[in-house]
Amino acid sequence: MKKAVHFGAGNIGRGFIGALFSESGYHVVFVDIAEQIINQLNEEKKYSVMLATDEQETVTIENVSGLNNIKQENEVVEAIKESAFLTTAIGPNILPRIAPLIAKGLSARVEETSEKLYVIACENQISATDLLKGYIMEHLDEAVKEKVLANVSFLNSAVDRIVPIQNNQGSLDVLVEPYHEWVVETTQDIPPIEGMKIVPELAPYIERKLFTVNTGHAVIAYFGYLANKETIDQTLADEEIHKQVKATLGETGAYLINEYNLDPEDHQKYIDKIISRFQNAHLHDGVTRVGRSPIRKLSPDDRLVRPASQAQKAGLSYTNLAKAIAAAMLFDYKEDEEAVKLQAMIKEHGVAYVLQEVCGLAESSELAKEINRHYGVLKG
Ligand SMILES: NC(=O)C1=CN([C@@H]2O[C@H](COP(=O)(O)OP(=O)(O)OC[C@H]3O[C@@H](n4cnc5c(N)ncnc54)[C@H](O)[C@@H]3O)[C@@H](O)[C@H]2O)C=CC1
Ligand SMILES: O=P(O)(O)OC[C@H]1O[C@](O)(CO)[C@@H](O)[C@@H]1O
Numbered sequence: 304m305k306k307a308v309h310f311g312a313g314n315i316g317r318g319f320i321g322a323l324f325s326e327s328g329y330h331v332v333f334v335d336i337a338e339q340i341i342n343q344l345n346e347e348k349k350y351s352v353m354l355a356t357d358e359q360e361t362v363t364i365e366n367v368s369g370l371n372n373i374k375q376e377n378e379v380v381e382a383i384k385e386s387a388f389l390t391t392a393i394g395p396n397i398l399p400r401i402a403p404l405i406a407k408g409l410s411a412r413v414e415e416t417s418e419k420l421y422v423i424a425c426e427n428q429i430s431a432t433d434l435l436k437g438y439i440m441e442h443l444d445e446a447v448k449e450k451v452l453a454n455v456s457f458l459n460s461a462v463d464r465i466v467p468i469q470n471n472q473g474s475l476d477v478l479v480e481p482y483h484e485w486v487v488e489t490t491q492d493i494p495p496i497e498g499m500k501i502v503p504e505l506a507p508y509i510e511r512k513l514f515t516v517n518t519g520h521a522v523i524a525y526f527g528y529l530a531n532k533e534t535i536d537q538t539l540a541d542e543e544i545h546k547q548v549k550a551t552l553g554e555t556g557a558y559l560i561n562e563y564n565l566d567p568e569d570h571q572k573y574i575d576k577i578i579s580r581f582q583n584a585h586l587h588d589g590v591t592r593v594g595r596s597p598i599r600k601l602s603p604d605d606r607l608v609r610p611a612s613q614a615q616k617a618g619l620s621y622t623n624l625a626k627a628i629a630a631a632m633l634f635d636y637k638e639d640e641e642a643v644k645l646q647a648m649i650k651e652h653g654v655a656y657v658l659q660e661v662c663g664l665a666e667s668s669e670l671a672k673e674i675n676r677h678y679g680v681l682k683g
Contacts, residue, residue, distance in 0.1 A: 304366065305494075306386040308332045308379070310401050311393035312340045312369060314466035318477035320390050320425050322352050322364045323485065327497040330366040332382040334401075336373055343475050344369035350475035355585035372404055383408025387494060388421045391435065392462070395428040396599065402438035410443060413450035420455045421493055425462040425485070427517055429509055429604055432459045460487045461509040463516055465580060467588040482580055484512070507563040511570075514555040516577050517606040518627075522551045523581060524594035525630035529681065535581050535588045548578065551623040555610040561617055597634045598641040603663035607631060615670050622673060629677035632657065654678050 307324040309316055312333035321331045335341055344350075349365045370378050383389060383405065393401065405422075412420065424431035436457040443451060464483035469476075485498055488505035502508060520535065526547055527538030538544055552574045560567050600606060611624035632649065636642045648657050654675055658664045664671040 304328070304330045306330050306332060306382065307388040307390065308334060308382045308386040310334045310372070310389075310391040310405075311397075312337065312344065313392065314469065314477060314479075315392035315425060315462060315464070317350060317364070317475065318352055318466040318479040319462065319464045319483060320392055320485070321367065322362070323496055323498045324388065324390075325364045325366050326362075327495070329388070330368070332386070333367060333369045334372045334379055334382070335369065336371065338371060339473075340475065341369035341371050347475060350477070353476060353478045354481045355478050355583055356481055357585075359585075372401065376404060376407070379404055380408045380411050383420075384412045384415060386420065387418075388423065388496075390423045390425055391431075392425040394596075395426045395431060395434070396596070398424065398426070398431070398435045399438045402435065403442045405435075406439045406442035409439065409451050409455060410447045413447065413454050417454050422455055422457045423460050423487060425460055427462070427513065427606075429513065430459055432457045456489065456491060456493070458487050458489050458493075459505050459509075460485065461505060461512045463512050465583070465586060465588060467586045468592050470587070478586070480580060480583055480586060486512075507559075507565075511559055511563070511565070511573070513606050514559060514610045515552060515574060516580075518555050518610060518624075519548050519552050519574075519577055519581065520593050521600055521606050521631065522548050522627045524590045525597075525627060525634055527590035528594055528634055528636065529630055532590055534584075534586075535590060535593055536584045536586070538590060539578070539581050547623065547626070548581075549574075551627055552578075554614055554620050554623050557619045558610055558614045558617060561619065562613070591636050591639065594631070594634050594636065594642075595639055596641045597631050597639070597645050598661055601628065601631055601645075601657075601661050608662045608664070611670055612664070615668075621670060622677075625670060625673035626677040626681070628662070628674045629681050632674075632678055633681055 307329045309321050312335040324331045344367055349363055352362045354360045372379055424435045462485050465480040486500045486502055486508045490503050523535050523538045526544045532538040556570050560570055607628045611621040614621040634642050635646045655666045658671045
């Protein structure tokens with residue numbers, strides 16, 4: 304049976320990418336540090352993916368197993384040697400940590416075979432696979448690097464499916480929204496995978512997705528958190544926040560339409576569809592999950608700052624994005640490591656310092672001034 308090795312047996316791993324490989328006739332080897340999930344995958348050899356709809360349709364995902372990347376390095380290397388695909392859904396910040404082991408696997412593989420391997424990072428980050436490739440290269444010597452570059456294709460991708468934190472401790476089953484889109488950038492002929500869409504240029508897809516789905520989601524999460532809401536759908540039922548989300552997506556939309564020559568009517572339909580996905584009450588998706596890792600989400604190329612600075616450059620409106628950035632800076636959720644760090648930075652050095660260090664915005668920029676103004680108002 305064909306094999307795919309997937310790093311990160313979490314929500315997207317089991318509920319989306321791993322499920323698509325299994326449905327496409329692959330045996331999926333999940334690699335994770337979560338001992339319990341790995342043991343369960345090896346014992347149960349299957350799990351269910353349930354759709355968050357009234358009917359709750361369920362699909363059984365079979366041909367799965369698990370490896371622990373800390374305790375079973377050699378087995379992971381073997382799995383990399385035997386696989387046609389290597390994918391990740393582990394979080395952008397974790398990619399540097401798994402790169403040494405992937406490098407080891409690739410080194411061993413290219414010594415034995417010149418069969419193509421496709422590496423695809425499935426993270427919410429622009430050029431995540433390029434970043435992963437860079438981290439891997441740091442662990443390869445020159446001769447091996449050449450072979451890896453000849454035999455391994457590193458493909459960027461965009462992944463879109465809302466998979467909330469699961470309320471079923473001890474079970475491998477995953478509740479997911481019905482909608483999904485996985486776009487992979489390549490001009491090569493690669494083995495077909497159910498649900499994988501191939502495009503020659505990813506930029507319009509990933510920017511449209513990141514600056515609509517993820518920007519919209521982040522706006523709801525940060526304003527919802529400030530309004531003491533628990534879930535995304537509950538927050539969106541608040542008329543003021545709903546208006547804020549629409550206005551912000553109006554700003555990212557104007558940038559996207561301008562940048563990629565999108566049809567404004569089609570783009571409005573895309574926004575409406577996404578807002579309706581956020582309203583799915585079956586997901587019970589927490590504002591603290593969606594707002595997680597605010598330092599990452601406030602970085603210059605991520606869902607809030609990049610569309611705001613791009614809109615500013617294009618002479619478009621960015622005031623609602625600035626307000627959302629200010630709301631993100633007030634996310635003081637104590638159980639989120641990055642939120643705690645962000646609040647400590649603000650307390651010690653002030654907002655202007657954080658805008659410079661985290662968001663890459665000079666104090667003198669109009670955008671920084673606008674964010675600072677909203678921050679003052681929101682903080683009260
Ligand atoms: N959940 C969602 O709706 C979506 C998530 N994404 C992206 O997918 C990625 C994964 O997100 P989720 O699946 O939600 O997260 P998750 O937290 O459910 O899964 C991540 C998995 O990685 C594992 N992990 C963490 N550190 C590790 C390490 N050093 N070595 C091996 N495994 C390790 C964790 O144990 C966990 O099982 C993120 O980049 C996220 O932005 C993208 C689209 C949708
Ligand atoms: O997964 P991240 O990057 O932390 O952000 C949460 C967001 O990503 C998603 O998981 C979906 O792409 C959304 O649920 C949300 O926009």
